[in-house]
Every structure is written in C-alpha cells, then in structure tokens.
Amino acid sequence: MNVQQVAVFLEHKPGRLAEISHCLAESNINIRALSLADTTDFGILRLVADDTDKARKVLKEHGFTVGVTEVIAVGAEDRPGGMDKILQVVSKAGLNVEYMYAFTKKSGESGILLFKFDEPAQALTAFKEAGIKILSGEEVHSM
Amino acid sequence: MIWNEKNETMPREELEVVQLARLQAQVERVYATVPYYREKMDAAGVAPGDIKTLQDIKHLPFTTKDDLRRNYPFGLFTVPLDRIVRIHASSGTTGQPTVVGYTRRDIKMWAEMMARSLAAAGVTQKDVVHNAYGYGLFTGGLGAHYGAEEMGCAVIPISGGNSKRQITLMRDFGSTVLLATPSYTLNLADTMAEMGVDPSELKLRVGIFGAEPWSEQMRTELESRLKIKAVDIYGLSEVLGPGVAVECIEEQRGLHIMEDHFLPEIVDRDTFEPLAPGEKGELVFTTLTKEAFPVIRYRTKDVCQLITKVCTCGRTFHRMPKVTGRTDDMLIIRGVNVFPSQIEEVLIGTEGVEPHYQLVVSREGSLDTIEAQVEVSEEFFSDEVRVLEGLTRKLQGNIKDLLGISCKIKLVEPKTIQRSEGKAQRVIDKRNI
Numbered sequence: 001m002n003v004q005q006v007a008v009f010l011e012h013k014p015g016r017l018a019e020i021s022h023c024l025a026e027s028n029i030n031i032r033a034l035s036l037a038d039t040t041d042f043g044i045l046r047l048v049a050d051d052t053d054k055a056r057k058v059l060k061e062h063g064f065t066v067g068v069t070e071v072i073a074v075g076a077e078d079r080p081g082g083m084d085k086i087l088q089v090v091s092k093a094g095l096n097v098e099y100m101y102a103f104t105k106k107s108g109e110s111g112i113l114l115f116k117f118d119e120p121a122q123a124l125t126a127f128k129e130a131g132i133k134i135l136s137g138e139e140v141h142s143m
Numbered sequence: 144m145i146w147n148e149k150n151e152t153m154p155r156e157e158l159e160v161v162q163l164a165r166l167q168a169q170v171e172r173v174y175a176t177v178p179y180y181r182e183k184m185d186a187a188g189v190a191p192g193d194i195k196t197l198q199d200i201k202h203l204p205f206t207t208k209d210d211l212r213r214n215y216p217f218g219l220f221t222v223p224l225d226r227i228v229r230i231h232a233s234s235g236t237t238g239q240p241t242v243v244g245y246t247r248r249d250i251k252m253w254a255e256m257m258a259r260s261l262a263a264a265g266v267t268q269k270d271v272v273h274n275a276y277g278y279g280l281f282t283g284g285l286g287a288h289y290g291a292e293e294m295g296c297a298v299i300p301i302s303g304g305n306s307k308r309q310i311t312l313m314r315d316f317g318s319t320v321l322l323a324t325p326s327y328t329l330n331l332a333d334t335m336a337e338m339g340v341d342p343s344e345l346k347l348r349v350g351i352f353g354a355e356p357w358s359e360q361m362r363t364e365l366e367s368r369l370k371i372k373a374v375d376i377y378g379l380s381e382v383l384g385p386g387v388a389v390e391c392i393e394e395q396r397g398l399h400i401m402e403d404h405f406l407p408e409i410v411d412r413d414t415f416e417p418l419a420p421g422e423k424g425e426l427v428f429t430t431l432t433k434e435a436f437p438v439i440r441y442r443t444k445d446v447c448q449l450i451t452k453v454c455t456c457g458r459t460f461h462r463m464p465k466v467t468g469r470t471d472d473m474l475i476i477r478g479v480n481v482f483p484s485q486i487e488e489v490l491i492g493t494e495g496v497e498p499h500y501q502l503v504v505s506r507e508g509s510l511d512t513i514e515a516q517v518e519v520s521e522e523f524f525s526d527e528v529r530v531l532e533g534l535t536r537k538l539q540g541n542i543k544d545l546l547g548i549s550c551k552i553k554l555v556e557p558k559t560i561q562r563s564e565g566k567a568q569r570v571i572d573k574r575n576i
Contacts, residue, residue, distance in 0.1 A: 007526035009554070009556060010556070011554075011559065037528050039528055039532065041535075042519075042531070042554050044526060044527075044531070046526055064556065064557075065519045065520065065524045065556065065557055066521065098527055099528075116527070
C-alpha cells in the first residue's frame with residue numbers, strides 16, 4: 001500500500017493553519033511530513049499523519065474540506081546528490097511531477113521524498129528498475 | 144432651454160386632463176388589441192370604462208418583467224409587424240430577453256423625449272455630441288442618437304469601447320457633449336490620464352449619464368475630473384429607453400419625468416397599494432402614448448419617491464430622485480443587466496459546485512467588478528492546484544459565455560458563506576452607490 005496523504009483546502013485567512021494544527025494536536029495525531037501549496041487565492045495543505053483515517057475524521061468534523069490521496073514515498077541518501085539521483089530517474093523516464101516534498105527521518109541517516117505523479121504506475125516501475133527504495137505506507141506512517 | 148415649452152411647463156390641472164384622456168385611450172386600445180391584457184383585466188374585474196379619473200388606475204393589474212417574458216417575443220405588441228419599424232431587446236440571456244417594438248410614431252416620440260432631455264441638460268443644435276452608449280439591441284445608443292439628430296446636433300455615433308480612439312476623436316472633433324454610462328466615463332477619464340490628455344484641452348462641457356445607478360459622489364468625481372457638468376438621465380426599454388426622465392442643468396436635483404407621455408405611480412413594496420407622492424416605494428409606469436408596445440402599470444423595481452415641489456427651471460413635471468435601490472436583486476455591471484440567478488445557474492450547473500455562493504460587487508478604479516464566492520465541496524476539492532485553478536477558469540469561462548461579463552471566482556471554505564434564514568443574501572454590493 002502506498003502512502004496516504006491528507007489534503008486540506010485553506011482560504012487565505014489568519015489563523016486557519018493554527019486551527020488545523022490545534023485539532024490534530026487535541027486528537028493526539030502526529031504529523032510525519034507536510035507541505036503547503038499556496039496560490040493568490042487559496043492554499044492546499046498536504047500532510048502525512050500517523051493515523052490517516054483519524055486525521056481525516058477530525059478535520060472534517062471541524063468543517064474543513066478534506067481529501068485523501070495516495071503519494072509515492074522513496075528513500076534518498078541524506079547527503080549532497082541524494083535527491084538528484086532520484087530526480088534523474090524521474091527525468092529519464094519522462095515522468096511529470098505534479099508536486100513533491102521531502103523530510104528526513106534523522107539527520108544524516110535517510111531522506112524521504114514524497115511524490116505525486118500524473119502516472120504513478122509508471123513511476124513505480126521506473127524506481128524499481130533503478131533500484132530505488134520505495135517505502136510502503138506502513139513504514140512511513142509508523143515512523 | 145425647454146424643448147417643448149407648451150407641454151413641459153403645462154399647469155398641473157391641464158396636464159392631468161391630458162393624462163386622463165391619454166390614459167383612457169391607451170387602456171381602451173390595449174384592451175381591444177392585446178388578448179393578454181384583456182384577460183388580465185377581465186380576471187381583475189375591470190373594464191376600460193371604469194377608468195374615470197387618474198386615481199382609477201389603481202384598479203388595473205400590474206405588468207411585470209415576467210409578463211413580458213411570457214409573451215416573448217411579440218405577444219404584447221398592439222400592431223402587426225408591418226407597422227413596426229424598430230425592435231430592441233434586453234440583454235436577458237437566460238430565460239427570455241424582453242423584446243420591445245416601436246412604430247414610426249413611437250420613434251418620433253422617443254426622439255422628442257431625448258431632444259427634451261438634451262435640452263434640459265443645456266445642449267443645443269450647435270453642440271457636437273459624442274455618443275458612447277452602445278449601439279445595437281440596447282436602447283441607449285440609438286435612442287440617444289435619434290434625439291441628438293432631432294435637435295440638430297452633430298452626432299458622433301462612436302458606441303462603446305476603444306477608449307484611446309474615443310479620446311483622440313473627442314479632441315480632434317471638438318466634442319462638447321458626452322453621452323455614456325458613468326462607469327465607462329470614469330474609464331475614459333482614466334485613459335485620458337494615461338494618455339497625458341488634460342481634460343481642459345477638450346471642449347467637453349456637459350455629460351449626460353445613465354443606464355446604471357450612480358451617486359452624487361460619482362457626480363463630483365466626473366465633474367471635477369472632466370471639467371464638465373454631469374446630468375442624470377433615466378429610462379428603461381420596457382417603457383421607452385433613455386428619455387423617460389432627466390435632470391435639468393439648472394438644479395441637477397431630481398429627474399423630471401415626461402409626465403405627458405409616462406404616468407408615474409409610487410406603490411408600497413409589499414402591498415402594492417398606491418402611496419402619496421412623497422412616500423418611498425416602487426416606481427410604476429404606464430405609457431400614455433406609445434403605439435406598438437404600451438405598458439400598463441409596469442413595475443420598474445426601482446425604489447424612489449416623487450418630488451412635487453415646483454422646480455426653478457420652469458418645468459411642471461414632477462421629479463424622481465436619482466435611483467439608488469432596486470426591489471429585487473438585478474445587478475447592473477458595466478451597463479449589463481445581471482441577475483444573480485443567472486450566475487447561480489452556471490455555478491450549480493457545474494459538477495461538484497456547492498449551491499452556496501455569494502456575489503460581491505465592487506468598484507475597482509472606475510469599473511464595476513463582480514466576484515462569485517463558491518464553497519469548495521469535497522467532491523471538487525483536489526490536492527492539486529492545477530485542478531482547482533482549472534475549475535475556476537471553467538466557471539469564469541461559462542459565465543463569460545452566458546452573460547458576457549467577467550466574473551472572478553473565489554473558492555472559499557465550506558460553511559463560510561452565511562446561510563440565510565429566509566431569503567438568502569446572495570449579493571453584497573460594496574459600490575456605495
């Protein structure tokens with residue numbers, strides 16, 4: 001199973017992010033990684049939580065528009081060139097990245113890149129062929 | 144100058160005699176020639192012979208825009224098409240547009256109403272008239288044009304748009320009078336500033352502005368920026384087009400209604416009972432002389448009161464103040480009539496869009512803008528920016544196609560649009576008109 005990502009729609013208004021973090025905190029949900037996409041008019045918060053279903057439920061109860069999507073997580077070496085190695089594979093395979101973000105498990109140990117592709121199946125094949133480590137949902141959610 | 148001194152300064156008692164005779168003739172003709180009116184009058188139990196005084200008009204049924212739509216396109220015409228010389232239609236794009244027709248005599252009467260309006264604004268045949276009202280199905284352009292020709296002015300039928308060229312020609316031709324919507328005029332003023340044209344280089348001395356509501360603040364703005372006098376003109380295609388009422392340049396306070404051709408009433412907005420002239424209510428018009436397309440007690444949706452105080456200009460016609468409110472939600476955006484329900488149709492017709500929306504009308508610089516706030520439902524929410532922006536573009540495109548206006552779409556979080564407890568407040572107008 002791939003990594004489950006929770007996406008939340010945000011209007012540009014002060015305090016909205018804090019409301020999200022607060023309701024996750026109150027429900028004892030841990031955030032593994034997050035990124036915020038912003039446009040002139042709105043934002044989309046994307047996060048990977050330790051408990052996707054609970055995070056979704058809690059946010060919905062607080063009136064947010066929430067969507068759950070799958071993203072692909074791959075392991076990268078946490079040193080110069082670690083990310084480049086992976087993106088070279090993506091580039092050679094001619095894959096279009098919708099968005100990506102990254103986090104490190106423990107500095108110097110291993111980095112994790114989260115990808116959203118137009119064609120995830122092809123991406124998985126390309127990564128496998130290049131010998132890049134694909135992380136399962138269980139691994140990422142329980143880190 | 145008063146164009147038709149005899150009629151425009153007629154003592155009230157004489158005017159009322161003229162009005163009653165014309166009203167009786169009009170009601171009789173409508174009853175005899177338009178089945179729809181006859182059925183409505185029969186249902187209300189009123190016959191043409193019951194109109195014995197001007198006050199008896201209150202027994203006649205009202206006419207609304209719905210009645211006009213129901214009789215699309217020519218159902219309320221009193222004459223066959225071979226006697227019609229002109230047809231205009233409203234911008235109504237969903238549902239039925241309202242269609243109005245004119246006989247040769249109607250066009251002549253209209254030209255006189257416009258000539259009277261120009262004269263009231265101080266225009267004479269020596270003037271060069273720059274007519275920037277839109278020419279076409281909209282009554283503004285041609286209506287004003289015929290009046291200015293009737294007066295003998297040199298008319299420049301420039302219509303709307305292409306502001307830089309408008310200003311160049313205004314300067315080169317020595318235009319002295321500008322006819323336009325107030326918001327377009329502000330746009331022209333902005334363009335002049337961009338072009339480095341000083342309004343004092345121009346010969347403009349008066350502007351006659353209408354087709355959308357505008358405020359006293361706007362008058363001050365237009366007058367000081369363009370170094371002109373700004374005069375308000377009122378009209379609606381269902382009744383005539385421009386020239387139903389106009390301010391006199393002497394007072395610039397209240398618009399004289401051409402009462403020898405249009406009989407105004409003010410009725411209560413809820414009970415529709417007639418109100419005294421000084422009381423505020425919905426403005427209702429009955430045409431007294433129109434041939435092709437008369438209307439009986441047409442509800443304009445404009446809210447105002449009548450000013451009966453005698454005016455210093457010498458006209459005896461009652462005045463109406465500048466129109467500031469409408470009884471329903473019709474919006475006029477840059478001269479285009481827009482009903483919130485039309486935007487609603489586009490929004491709701493698009494998959495995944497919540498039926499909760501709100502329209503915010505404001506003015507940016509000199510132009511009216513409209514923004515539709517739409518709640519993001521789970522159905523159309525996406526984690527990809529591209530998808531959401533694609534959706535807003537699609538909505539914008541659909542609205543533009545259908546209504547011809549640019550409407551900004553703002554996505555908002557669920558439940559952020561205030562839910563109504565009765566009638567929804569769909570429109571927030573920030574224009575401060």
